[in-house]
Amino acid sequence: MSENVSFSLWCDFIEREFLENQFKAMVEGRVIQGATSNPAIFQQALTNASYQEQKESLKGKDLKEIYENLAIEDIKRAAEILLPIYEDNPNDGYISFEIDPNLCDNxxxxxxxxxxxxxxxxxxxxxxxxxxxxxxxxxxxxLILQGIPVNATLVFSKEQAIDCMESFKKAYDMLKERNKIELKEYPRAVISIFVSRFDRKCDEIFRDKEIPMATLGIKNAQYLYKIVKEYSLPVRPLFASTGVKGGDLEPSYYIKELYHPYAINTAPLAALESFIELKVVDDAYLPSNEELEDYFKMVKEAEIDIEAVAKELLQQGLEDFKEAFRKILESLN
Structure with missing residues (x-):
């Protein structure tokens, strides 16, 4: 599966007017090959005036039903715009839509x-x-067994990546046995590896320990990227949380540093626009397994427990999405 699949750039933003203008232009120009959304993105988008008329028409309905009506209209439109890319190459051309984050343990x-x-x-x-x-x-x-493409989100750790891949492998093996279908016919999946949150969490400690800053998210993402590729399944590593917030990093930093074949990088608009201006980008350096092991040994010697950090970031991510979802519903009341 990983052979001859190049790097893909997706857009981590969705909003009704944006879809009809900049998004459509970027897709038609093949600048981006897909898109993602999450509750925090919709929380921001639904405050815009372009949704007001539809909101009024839905008054009196259950709040979650109102949200789904508004969001699904955007997801449908994004899917329609991206469909030609998907039809040319089923490894790309997707829009992701997240389930209610309150179902995370159900x-x-x-x-x-x-x-x-x-x-x-x-x-x-x-x-x-x-x-x-x-x-x-x-x-x-x-969902894979039902033929539905999946985006496994909020992946921070080796344990999560392996658990996801083993689960996908089991589903694909069952599909193959049940339907006698070829690998290329399987529903696709991505593993969304979150990047910059590691650096925002640990950079102050790194500075005090004289470890290069803004490196932990990159190295961890590269480590998980290798795990995903080793399975040779129709599952791609997707680098998420690749926006830069504060500091001295250029907006496209996390795209350039993770510009690897077979990978996807879903980025916010500022990072996308910065990256597009570069015109030509070389593949990023991918450290060897030994180099990554040496890096994580250094991190451990600095008394940073990366597994504990990953668990904390997962819980924080879940809470952030639940809070965004709660605020969406409140705004629709």
Whole structure:
């Protein structure tokens, strides 16, 4: 699966007016090959005036139903715009839509919502986005078995990456046995490896320990990238959380440093625009396994427990998405 698949750039933003203008132009120009969304992105988007008329028409309905009506209209439009890319190459051309983050520990509820949302949207190039919790990983496996593309999100650790890949492998093996289908016919998946949150969490400690800053997220992402590739499944590593917040880093830093074949980088608009201005970019250096081991040994010697940090970041990510979802529903009341 990993052979001859190049780097892809996706857009980590969705909003109604943006879809019809800049987004459409970037897709038609093949500047981007896909897109992602999450509750925090929709929380920002739904404050815009372009949604007001539809909001008024939905008054009186259940708040979650209102949100889904608004969001699904955007997801459908993004899927429609991206469809030609998907039809040319089923490794790209997707838009991701996240299930209710409050279902993160409910596998049955996640499965039911994932199937319902995928059917409601009605496009084949939609990935149902599910947090990579224990319950979420169970749900992902079932969605793949149902033929639904999956985005495993909030992946920070080796354990999460392996658990996701083992679950996907099990589902693909069952599909092959059940339907006698070829690998190229399998529903696609991505593993969303979160990057910059590691650096925002640990950079002050790194500075005090005289370790190069803004490196932990990169090295961890490269380590997980290698794990995903080794499985040779129709699953791609997707680098997420690649925006720069404060500091001296240029906006496209996390795109350039993770510009690896077979990978996807989903980036916010500022990072995308900065990267596009570069015109030509060489593949980033990918450290050997030994180099990565030496790096993580240095981190451990600095008394940083990367596994504990990863667990903390996962919990924080889950809480952030739940809070964004809560605020969306409050705003619709």
């Amino acid at each position: 596998s049955k509820g996640s499965i039911e919502e994932g199937i319902r949302l995928f059917k409601s949207i009605g496009y084949p190039n939609v990935m149902i986005k599910i947090p990579a919790t224990k319950a979420g990983i169970v749900a992902m496996e079932e």
